[in-house]
Amino acid sequence: AQKITQTQPGMFVQEKEAVTLDCTYDTSDQSYGLFWYKQPSSGEMIFLIYQGSYDEQNATEGRYSLNFQKARKSANLVISASQLGDSAMYFCATLYNNNDMRFGAGTRLTVKP
Amino acid sequence: GAGVSQSPSNKVTEKGKDVELRCDPISGHTALYWYRQSLGQGLEFLIYFQGNSAPDKSGLPSDRFSAERTGGSVSTLTIQRTQQEDSAVYLCASSLGRGALYEQYFGPGTRLTVT
Numbered sequence A: 001a002q003k004i005t006q007t008q009p010g011m012f013v014q015e016k017e018a019v020t021l022d023c024t025y026d027t028s029d030q031s032y033g034l035f036w037y038k039q040p041s042s043g044e045m046i047f048l049i050y051q052g053s054y055d056e057q058n059a060t061e062g063r064y065s066l067n068f069q070k071a072r073k074s075a076n077l078v079i080s081a082s083q084l085g086d087s088a089m090y091f092c093a094t095l096y097n098n099n100d101m102r103f104g105a106g107t108r109l110t111v112k113p
Numbered sequence B: 001g002a003g004v005s006q007s008p009s010n011k012v013t014e015k016g017k018d019v020e021l022r023c024d025p026i027s028g029h030t031a032l033y034w035y036r037q038s039l040g041q042g043l044e045f046l047i048y049f050q051g052n053s054a055p056d057k058s059g060l061p062s063d064r065f066s067a068e069r070t071g072g073s074v075s076t077l078t079i080q081r082t083q084q085e086d087s088a089v090y091l092c093a094s095s096l097g098r099g100a101l102y103e104q105y106f107g108p109g110t111r112l113t114v115t
Helices: none
Strands: A002-007 A010-014 A019-021 A024-026 A032-039 A046-052 A064-069 A073-080 A090-097 A101-103 A107-112 B005-007 B010-013 B019-023 B031-038 B043-050 B054-058 B064-070 B074-079 B089-093 B108-115
Touching: A002 A090, A002 A101, A010 A019, A019 A107, A024 A073, A032 A064, A032 A073, A046 A064, A046 A073, A073 A090, A101 B043, B005 B089, B010 B019, B019 B089, B019 B108, B031 B074, B043 B064, B043 B074, B074 B089
Parallel strands: A010 A107, B010 B108
Antiparallel strands: A002 A024, A019 A073, A032 A046, A032 A090, A064 A073, A090 A101, A090 A107, B005 B019, B019 B074, B031 B043, B031 B089, B043 B054, B064 B074, B089 B108
């Protein structure tokens, strides 16, 4: 079964510092996509960043970057220069070509002033 | 442009009643997904539509759950004879197409409480 794992239920980071949120996945598929979503306390799901399995370069979107290590099947999210507004739940997700999308359990990030 | 919308935003129902949850995807998005998020948990995949057909119903937790999509647009998730364990936020998402390359855009969710 395709499985996605986020091992950190909660993380703390000091404002303005960088933080890495871990994500590993388990698949035998060759083609898949990796996503990170942010869910603030309001409940909405906000797309952050996407990495395709064939992309050779790590994806970056502003302060977000995805540390993609295909051989290790990991897709860690790096948030640089953390801001108070980054405090939220963060979900890693994988999407396969059969449109089976799986989410991890999430990591609650708290940014301390 | 308009994003994914869901209605109602909140629904409180008595155990045993049927409920219908509605999702309006982004115009032109052919793929539509339903997820369930229980309190403090991750997202659980329920069902996926490509156009009006649902090739994957494996995520529906029981035969009390059903979903349909008409006109390749609006989708309705129906829960019959609701149980307390059905209490959760039900999220709908849509994307431009199928496959691993398409980002899913999420609606605000419907918070269902079964008393």
